[in-house]
Amino acid sequence: MNPLIQTFLSGTWGTLALFGVTLVGCLIGGTILAAMRVSPVPILRGAAAAYVDVVRNTPLTLVMFFCVFGLPYLDIRFGSTAGMNSFVLACIALTAYTSCFIAETLRSGIATVPVGQAEAARAVGLGFGQVLSFVVLPQAFRTVIPPLGSVIIAMLKNTSIASAFNNRELISAMRNAIEVRGDIVIPLLLATALIYLVLALGLGRIFAYLEKKLVILR
Amino acid sequence: MKKLSTIIAGAAVGVLALSACGQEGAPEPAAGGGGGGEAPEYEVAEDVDLSDSPTWEAANSAGTLTIGVKKDQPGLGNQEPGSDVPEGFDIEIAKIVAGSLGFSPDQIEWTETVSANREPFLQQGNVDMVVATYTINDERKKVVDFAGPYYVAGQDLLVAADSDIASPEDIGGKTVCSVDGSTPAQNIEEEYSDAELVTYDAYSKCVTDLQSGSVDAVTTDDAILRGYAAQYEGEFSVVGEPFTDEPYGVGLPQDDDALRDAVNDALEASMEDGTWTEAFEYTLGDSSDVEQPEVDRY
Amino acid sequence: MSAPTQVLFDEPGPRARRLNVILSAVSVLLLLGLVAFIIWKFSDAGQLESAKWEPFTYAVIQQTLLTGMWATIKVAIVATVLALIVGVVFALLRLAPARAVSLPATLVLEVFRGVPVLLLIFAMFLVFGNQIGSFWSVVIGLMLYNGMVIAEIIRAGILAVPRGQSEAAMSIGLKGSQTMRLILMPQAVRAMMPTLIAQVVVLLKDSALGFIVTYQDLLYQVNAIGRTYNNLLPTFIVGAVLFIIINMVVAAIARYLEKRMSQKTAATTGPAKGAD
Numbered sequence: 001m002n003p004l005i006q007t008f009l010s011g012t013w014g015t016l017a018l019f020g021v022t023l024v025g026c027l028i029g030g031t032i033l034a035a036m037r038v039s040p041v042p043i044l045r046g047a048a049a050a051y052v053d054v055v056r057n058t059p060l061t062l063v064m065f066f067c068v069f070g071l072p073y074l075d076i077r078f079g080s081t082a083g084m085n086s087f088v089l090a091c092i093a094l095t096a097y098t099s100c101f102i103a104e105t106l107r108s109g110i111a112t113v114p115v116g117q118a119e120a121a122r123a124v125g126l127g128f129g130q131v132l133s134f135v136v137l138p139q140a141f142r143t144v145i146p147p148l149g150s151v152i153i154a155m156l157k158n159t160s161i162a163s164a165f166n167n168r169e170l171i172s173a174m175r176n177a178i179e180v181r182g183d184i185v186i187p188l189l190l191a192t193a194l195i196y197l198v199l200a201l202g203l204g205r206i207f208a209y210l211e212k213k214l215v216i217l218r
Numbered sequence: 219m220k221k222l223s224t225i226i227a228g229a230a231v232g233v234l235a236l237s238a239c240g241q242e243g244a245p246e247p248a249a250g251g252g253g254g255g256e257a258p259e260y261e262v263a264e265d266v267d268l269s270d271s272p273t274w275e276a277a278n279s280a281g282t283l284t285i286g287v288k289k290d291q292p293g294l295g296n297q298e299p300g301s302d303v304p305e306g307f308d309i310e311i312a313k314i315v316a317g318s319l320g321f322s323p324d325q326i327e328w329t330e331t332v333s334a335n336r337e338p339f340l341q342q343g344n345v346d347m348v349v350a351t352y353t354i355n356d357e358r359k360k361v362v363d364f365a366g367p368y369y370v371a372g373q374d375l376l377v378a379a380d381s382d383i384a385s386p387e388d389i390g391g392k393t394v395c396s397v398d399g400s401t402p403a404q405n406i407e408e409e410y411s412d413a414e415l416v417t418y419d420a421y422s423k424c425v426t427d428l429q430s431g432s433v434d435a436v437t438t439d440d441a442i443l444r445g446y447a448a449q450y451e452g453e454f455s456v457v458g459e460p461f462t463d464e465p466y467g468v469g470l471p472q473d474d475d476a477l478r479d480a481v482n483d484a485l486e487a488s489m490e491d492g493t494w495t496e497a498f499e500y501t502l503g504d505s506s507d508v509e510q511p512e513v514d515r516y
Numbered sequence: 517m518s519a520p521t522q523v524l525f526d527e528p529g530p531r532a533r534r535l536n537v538i539l540s541a542v543s544v545l546l547l548l549g550l551v552a553f554i555i556w557k558f559s560d561a562g563q564l565e566s567a568k569w570e571p572f573t574y575a576v577i578q579q580t581l582l583t584g585m586w587a588t589i590k591v592a593i594v595a596t597v598l599a600l601i602v603g604v605v606f607a608l609l610r611l612a613p614a615r616a617v618s619l620p621a622t623l624v625l626e627v628f629r630g631v632p633v634l635l636l637i638f639a640m641f642l643v644f645g646n647q648i649g650s651f652w653s654v655v656i657g658l659m660l661y662n663g664m665v666i667a668e669i670i671r672a673g674i675l676a677v678p679r680g681q682s683e684a685a686m687s688i689g690l691k692g693s694q695t696m697r698l699i700l701m702p703q704a705v706r707a708m709m710p711t712l713i714a715q716v717v718v719l720l721k722d723s724a725l726g727f728i729v730t731y732q733d734l735l736y737q738v739n740a741i742g743r744t745y746n747n748l749l750p751t752f753i754v755g756a757v758l759f760i761i762i763n764m765v766v767a768a769i770a771r772y773l774e775k776r777m778s779q780k781t782a783a784t785t786g787p788a789k790g791a792d
Contacts, residue, residue, distance in 0.1 A: 038524055039525075040524075040525040040526075040528060040532070041536055041539055042536055042540065043536070043539055043540040043543045043544075047543065053764075054760060056717075057717065057721070057759065057760045057763035057764060057767070058721070058756050058759055058760055058763075059721040059722070059724035059725075059735075059759055060721070061724055061725070061735065062724070062735075062752060062755065062756045062759065065752050066752065066756070069423070069426060069427075069430075069748065069749055069752070070749065072430055072432050073430065073557050073558055073561045073563065073749075074553070074554065074557050075557070081393075081414055082393045082414050082416045082432070082433065083414060083415075083416070086416065118524050122524075122525075122526070127525075128524060128525040131524055131525070132524065136524065150665075153630075157630075157631070157632035157633070157634075158632070160632040160634045160635065161634065163398060163419075164398065164418060164419035165418060165419075166398075166416045166417050166418060168417075171632070171634065171635065172398045172399060172417070174399075174635075175334065175398055175399025176398075176399045176403075176404065178333075178334045178399065179333065179334075179399045179400060179401060179404065180357060180404070181357055182336070182337040182357055182358050182361060183337070183357055183358070183360045183361045185334065185337060185338055185642055186338075186642070186643060189635070189638070189639045189642060189643070192635060193631045193635055193639065196630060196631050196632055196635065197626075197627060197630040197631055199630075200629070200630035200631075201626065201630055204626075204630075241573050241574045241575060245570060245571040245573075245574045245576075245577065245745065289730075289740075290739070290740070290743060292743070296743075296744075297740065298740070298744050299576070299577060299580040299737055299740045299741045299744060300576040300577065300579065300580050330730040331730075332728075332729070332730060334638075334642060335641065335642050335645060338642050338643070338645070338646075339645065339646060342645075342646040342647075343646065344645065344646030419728075420739060420743070422739065422742060422743040422748060423748065425746075426748045426749070430561065449746065450746075
């Protein structure tokens with residue numbers, strides 16, 4: 001097989017791996033952060049708000065830098081190989097960063113759930129956790145599918161930042177290809193853009209489908 | 219939240235005000251790399267006429283020669299914060315070449331290039347030449363021309379002073395750091411696949427990792443590693459067994475033969491009359507074990 | 517925002533309040549412990565030695581950081597203005613009744629929205645870098661991506677204005693372009709202000725990628741300082757603080773604008789705010 005195609009294939013795989021792990025992580029992290037922001041405990045509300053404010057205002061490159069170069073000083077390492085370690089650290093950074101945006105999106109979704117829903121749930125004796133997980137969040141998720149889609153597509157593209165921190169993905173595949181084939185720089189750029197475009201558009205289609213199936217319009 | 223951001227905005231103003239009371243002068247850089255001493259000066263030729271070279275013609279009538287260099291490689295091409303001119307062996311070579319073409323150092327415009335844009339910049343005429351740790355290879359020769367080589371670097375290893383890595387054969391099972399997409403990184407992947415490769419976007423991050431023990435070695439051209447070994451004297455050392463040949467050339471626009479001959483002449487002359495050695499010792503240190511390369515007029 | 521969240525749980529009673537106080541105290545202690553642990557670990561590794569922080573007390577270094585900060589702000593301002601213009605234009609193109617106009621616009625929009633901004637900046641620099649330089653490579657890369665996102669935000673805002681508004685505008689004899697300019701656009705922009713500001717913060721943060729194409733922004737200088745003084749970690753901490761400050765200031769300005777706008781709305785059209 002053409003070595004260039006092989007480079008790009010493994011790069012695409014790297015991007016998808018980063019994306020998949022982060023997707024799971026940031027949906028969980030974002031939900032927890034959103035729940036904290038509306039919780040009855042003031043300190044949780046404050047902590048979540050402060051976290052979101054700081055991390056959201058820091059460029060992802062810096063968030064990733066601190067994860068990759070700061071955490072090892074705290075003896076936090078993952079996996080037996082450096083590659084595995086960097087992959088996990090990059091996923092942590094992407095998750096920490098994207099969770100903020102998911103949380104903010106969810107929070108605006110929670111605000112659209114009619115007050116009567118939560119009141120009714122409490123009236124039948126559900127506690128805060130039950131109100132949130134059985135009544136409010138399921139509806140909130142379904143109202144915010146379109147903006148959630150944008151956040152997740154943005155995250156897909158943000159995986160490109162990981163190339164600077166020992167992750168083999170599309171951008172590093174492109175760099176490798178440019179280093180050996182300096183004579184075809186522009187076609188290589190176009191090829192990389194095309195792959196991202198296909199991935200992003202595919203993801204857009206999935207969200208459009210979900211939107212049609214699930215979204216609640218208010 | 220509102221209060222918090224007011225406080226922070228206040229702090230911002232405070233930081234700005236603080237800048238007025240910083241210490242004078244520049245802090246001592248950690249980099250002690252190279253030999254130092256008096257900056258060498260090179261002869262600037264007069265009455266140069268290279269009207270056969272379109273690149274030279276254009277530069278001559280503009281009065282400036284634009285040279286693409288690296289600004290983040292200590293010892294070769296590096297610009298310290300607060301300084302407006304780069305320093306390093308590549309820079310000295312560029313000054314020598316420029317001098318022989320009739321341009322004094324203050325007629326040179328230093329343009330920063332990164333590895334990926336050296337060919338496009340030369341092809342599109344953004345720079346007149348590139349002196350930026352530019353390895354001569356056949357793929358590149360398809361789109362640009364090379365004068366030189368002016369130095370043959372070799373890929374080597376930078377390790378902790380007490381490391382048990384004494385030759386490239388010892389890196390099996392170890393982690394080795396280099397820059398993403400660079401030739402040294404690709405060499406490790408292909409030739410020493412039993413070592414684990416770590417890549418960042420800059421060597422400074424590799425060195426930080428070497429210091430914290432996250433990686434066992436940093437690998438790239440020995441010239442670059444020499445700079446770091448000097449900066450961290452006693453802490454790191456260069457293994458000293460280069461395992462590749464990386465002939466550094468001066469990148470030139472394609473098919474400007476008159477210019478290529480002139481640059482080759484200038485490089486040959488500098489190796490004969492000792493200015494090459496002067497430049498080397500000023501930037502990279504002791505040159506007694508360094509061989510001058512043969513210029514290849516392909 | 518606060519009304520529905522407070523409805524999620526009961527007003528805390530005396531026991532819950534006591535529990536909250538205890539929880540808060542424990543959390544603060546935990547946080548302090550964590551901070552102490554981080555400081556201990558970092559100083560153990562020599563990252564907090566005064567030698568690593570000393571360069572920041574020099575005027576040259578502070579000047580360099582400020583120059584980098586200004587370069588970042590400059591690129592962000594120019595890119596924001598251009599992205600807003602591109603955003604309005606593309607929102608209108610996509611809403612155009614003629615498919616011959618809206619279809620190509622949608623196509624262009626999807627392409628630039630689907631590619632990482634890092635790649636856009638890099639491509640601009642490699643392809644057009646010699647004509648436009650690194651500053652404009654960054655600006656145009658940021659403009660293309662964020663302009664498309666802003667176009668979608670504005671389009672959503674326009675579609676969200678109740679139909680009665682444009683019907684009323686037409687019934688008093690306004691033309692299509694007048695309706696857009698005088699009735700729909702102002703309301704759409706006002707309704708979308710928070711989202712627009714959030715996008716400006718995104719743009720500002722993305723401008724940190726300028727260093728990849730040798731634009732001498734804050735991160736470029738941070739890299740240069742860390743490389744020269746062997747203090748990568750401390751320098752990045754300083755860089756992050758500066759970035760957070762810039763973004764907080766932007767957020768503060770945004771809140772001020774939002775407040776002024778909502779006052780204006782309340783004063784002139786009274787209950788109109790409820791409509792959007």
